Amino acid sequence: MQLTTVYPVxxxxxxxxVVPGPALxxxxxxxxxxxPRAFMAIAQRDLAFxxxxxxxxxxxxxxxxxxxxxxxxHGVPEGTVRLEFLLPDAxxxxxxxxxxxxxxPGDGYADFSYGRPPRGLRFxxxxxxxxxxxxxxxxxxxxxxxxxxxxxxxDGEYHATIALTVFDLGS
Amino acid sequence: MSLSPxxxxxxxxxxxxxxxxxxxxxxxxxxxxxLATATVSGGFAALTATGxxxxxxxxxxxxxxxxxxxxxxxxxxxxxxxxxxxVTVSFTSLPSVLDGQGPAAGSTIGIAFGVTDGxxxxxxxxxxxxxxxxxxxxxxxxxxxxxxxxxxxGTVTTELTSTNGDYQGTIQLTVSYL
Numbered sequence: 001m002q003l004t005t006v007y008p009v010x011x012x013x014x015x016x017x018v019v020p021g022p023a024l025x026x027x028x029x030x031x032x033x034x035x036p037r038a039f040m041a042i043a044q045r046d047l048a049f050x051x052x053x054x055x056x057x058x059x060x061x062x063x064x065x066x067x068x069x070x071x072x073x074h075g076v077p078e079g080t081v082r083l084e085f086l087l088p089d090a091x092x093x094x095x096x097x098x099x100x101x102x103x104x105p106g107d108g109y110a111d112f113s114y115g116r117p118p119r120g121l122r123f124x125x126x127x128x129x130x131x132x133x134x135x136x137x138x139x140x141x142x143x144x145x146x147x148x149x150x151x152x153x154x155d156g157e158y159h160a161t162i163a164l165t166v167f168d169l170g171s
Numbered sequence: 172m173s174l175s176p177x178x179x180x181x182x183x184x185x186x187x188x189x190x191x192x193x194x195x196x197x198x199x200x201x202x203x204x205x206l207a208t209a210t211v212s213g214g215f216a217a218l219t220a221t222g223x224x225x226x227x228x229x230x231x232x233x234x235x236x237x238x239x240x241x242x243x244x245x246x247x248x249x250x251x252x253x254x255x256x257x258v259t260v261s262f263t264s265l266p267s268v269l270d271g272q273g274p275a276a277g278s279t280i281g282i283a284f285g286v287t288d289g290x291x292x293x294x295x296x297x298x299x300x301x302x303x304x305x306x307x308x309x310x311x312x313x314x315x316x317x318x319x320x321x322x323x324x325g326t327v328t329t330e331l332t333s334t335n336g337d338y339q340g341t342i343q344l345t346v347s348y349l
Contacts, residue, residue: 041203049207054214069205091209095217099209147209152256152348154217156210163204 038074041166045070047143055151062109062122062144069143071164077137080169083110083129091147091158099158100148111140130169215253216317220346223249226323233333239283239326246323247292248344254317257349262289262305262323266340269327275336281328282340292320310349319346 047069052058060067073081085108090098108125112134123129125143133139143162226246252258262284271278289305292298294314303309305323313319323342 039199039201041201043203043205046205047207049209051210051212054211058209069207071203071205073201088207091207093217095219097217099211101207143205145207149209149211149214151214152253153211153214155212155214156217158209158211160207161204162207163202166201166203168199168201 039076039166039168040074041164042072042074043070043164044072047145047162049145049147052147052149054149054153054155057146057148059146060144062107062142064144068109069145069162071141071143073133073139073141073166075133075137075168076171077133077135079133079137079171081131081133081139082167082169083131083141084165084167085125085143086163086165087125088160088162091160093154093156093158095154095156097154097156097158099153100150101160102146102148103144104146107144107146109142109144111142215256215348216251218250218252218258218346218348220248220250220344222342222344223247226325226342228327231327231329233329233335234331236327236329237331239328241326242324245290245297246342247297248321248323250313250319250321250346251317252313252319252346252348254315255312256317257310257312258319258346259308259310259349260319260321261308261345262342263345264341264343265305266342269338269340271334272337272339275334275338278334278336278338280330280333280338282325283328284323284325288324288326290322290324292322294318294320296320297322 045068047060048067049058049060050067062068075081087103088101090100092098103125105124106122108123108129109120110123110129110131111120131139141164224244224247226242227244228240229243231240250258250260265284266282268279269282271280284305286304286306287302289303289309290299291301291303291309291311293300294316299322311319321344
């Protein structure tokens, strides 16, 4: 009974000490530049077409700072990654009505500006892209698109999910 | 608080495993998803179609329907949408037989639809305003209230040897804006 009381307390302390990056680097004496970083993709902003009119196509450009979809990828500085989008062909209303959604060859934008004036590369989000993370280990990816409501498009809210999978190809 | 040497060794080994399995060492893919959203306004009201009355032939005598029996209740669909909007109505599934249920499972009886068995009803009534061939698409319009009622009739035929029991089939209607 005494052991089962002590063991979980000790285990909690040890796990908490090794999971965060800085603590791990300190324990293993990694040089700062080689400090392991978590590899992750973060959804930052939805692709929002806002209010659209029946019969009139609406396009959101990938460099639109308010409406373009936005992902942020974190990993090893200068690391190579492969991006693959899963793109729906329509938004769907709660009643099941479909609003066609299209992506063109310039609707993806890999932003290498690192906070400085825009500098990046347009790409076709319909095909995989291999890119290199910045010196800060980050890459911003923006996504535009076009919805094409029919003349008889039913009123209402429409949604769809856009998924991004990022593969770590190493440094 | 003291730990036995064996417990200390086990705990340290587990901590080392946790460190080796940290995300930076093992994770090679990452996933994230966003929503694409839009709000449509100024468009047509959504179309809805509901089957509100089955096409019923009631209880029939196998010997009296060899030449065909008409329904006791016509089928009815109620459609709602944009007032006065033109639509196409199609019976996308009209069975040629009804399938036996329960004791009659595996048996069928025939059903046929004539060129006047499709109908547009005066909304809110069973009064037939016009007839049409249900085998072909029908172009019509919703009324000023955004309603359209469509009826369907038909004829069943039996054999003298038809098995007693219930028979049923599915009639499917599709409506779309022009």
